[in-house]
Amino acid sequence: MHTKPYQNVTRRNRSILISLVLLGFMSWAGWDAGAQEKEEVSLVKNGDFEQGIVGWVAYEKKEPKSVLSQSTDPYDGRFSLKVETPGTGQLEGAYTVVGELVPNNRYHISAYVWGEGKVLLCAYDNNRWTYGRETTLSNSWQRLEIDKVIKQNAVSLYIITSGPTAQKVTFLIDKVEVVNTTEETLSVPWADVAPVCCEAEDYKGKNVKVTRDSSVKSGAYVAGTRWYDLMDRVPFPQTGKPVYIYAKGWISGDIDKNYLGVYLIKEGGREELGKKYFSTPQEWVWIRFDVPFSYLEVGKEFVIRHNGSAENCLVKLDGIVMATDGNLTDRELENAR
Numbered sequence: 382m383h384t385k386p387y388q389n390v391t392r393r394n395r396s397i398l399i400s401l402v403l404l405g406f407m408s409w410a411g412w413d414a415g416a417q418e419k420e421e422v423s424l425v426k427n428g429d430f431e432q433g434i435v436g437w438v439a440y441e442k443k444e445p446k447s448v449l450s451q452s453t454d455p456y457d458g459r460f461s462l463k464v465e466t467p468g469t470g471q472l473e474g475a476y477t478v479v480g481e482l483v484p485n486n487r488y489h490i491s492a493y494v495w496g497e498g499k500v501l502l503c504a505y506d507n508n509r510w511t512y513g514r515e516t517t518l519s520n521s522w523q524r525l526e527i528d529k530v531i532k533q534n535a536v537s538l539y540i541i542t543s544g545p546t547a548q549k550v551t552f553l554i555d556k557v558e559v560v561n562t563t564e565e566t567l568s569v570p571w572a573d574v575a576p577v578c579c580e581a582e583d584y585k586g587k588n589v590k591v592t593r594d595s596s597v598k599s600g601a602y603v604a605g606t607r608w609y610d611l612m613d614r615v616p617f618p619q620t621g622k623p624v625y626i627y628a629k630g631w632i633s634g635d636i637d638k639n640y641l642g643v644y645l646i647k648e649g650g651r652e653e654l655g656k657k658y659f660s661t662p663q664e665w666v667w668i669r670f671d672v673p674f675s676y677l678e679v680g681k682e683f684v685i686r687h688n689g690s691a692e693n694c695l696v697k698l699d700g701i702v703m704a705t706d707g708n709l710t711d712r713e714l715e716n717a718r
């Protein structure tokens with residue numbers, strides 16, 4: 382079914398192609414993509430600080446701590462939160478815990494900030510950090526935001542100083558919101574995805590070397606030592622079903638130290654969604670990330686990165702295959718187009 386026409390497509394075309402395959406399914410299934418507009422409800426208690434500083438505490442566990450107080454300079458309403466950091470540690474500021482969340486739902490987290498210093502919004506749950514963009518504050522209100530799939534029924538939110546040195550600064554926070562965006566994200570069809578191949582060389586990351594080799598898929602592979610983004614901006618299939626990612630790779634050694642990771646690139650940093658170690662060194666092997674990925678979590682595109690503790694280790698990547706079937710054989714993977 383997926384034969385010649387799928388070869389030699391550019392990365393942009395491939396992205397469109399995946400969408401079209403699914404659009405075909407959507408019209409066939411009579412899929413109603415029009416998600417109903419719902420009023421956004423924030424789950425943060427006292428995220429507007431109209432009730433003083435209830436629910437908010439200093440980020441620091443030991444003295445000296447940031448001093449939190451209510452300010453009469455609001456973004457919205459009558460009050461905001463004033464944070465005065467001691468300037469003795471790199472990370473200082475305020476935090477709160479937001480509860481009554483639905484595990485495995487996607488949330489949009491936002492806050493307005495004003496004042497001095499460089500800060501960022503970050504969220505923590507289930508041993509996973511999500512960092513927002515480092516923002517230099519000024520005397521106008523700026524919005525900080527991140528998206529995160531929450532794994533538990535609560536998440537900790539932090540607005541803290543960021544950068545290489547400690548900062549003794551004063552800033553204001555207002556209108557902190559956590560909104561469930563699961564429904565709008567999941568307005569993609571619940572569709573099977575036939576094995577689809579993305580050649581590493583078509584999606585090569587920055588500064589990654591492409592090597593021609595007639596013995597690999599499509600006659601080329603990419604290679605890089607650790608911390609190289611081997612593939613960048615790989616389109617993720619737009620299906621609500623879990624998708625397995627298989628990779629055909631080669632590693633020089635250090636199979637216990639270095640691995641391939643699936644990452645989201647966000648302003649301000651990367652978030653690791655999954656990792657897979659190689660089974661054998663110095664041999665081309667197909668490996669499959671153990672846990673499937675969801676559109677809810679990945680969104681439109683992702684990165685495959687070589688990561689680990691061994692500095693001089695080399696990884697070659699021929700390509701990846703994505704499918705809703707988690708039991709594809711090496712032969713089926715080789716034949717995927």
Ligand SMILES: [Ca+2]
Nearest residue numbers: 429457458460
């Ligand atoms: Ca307010």
Ligand SMILES: [Ca+2]
Nearest residue numbers: 580598601699
């Ligand atoms: Ca290839």
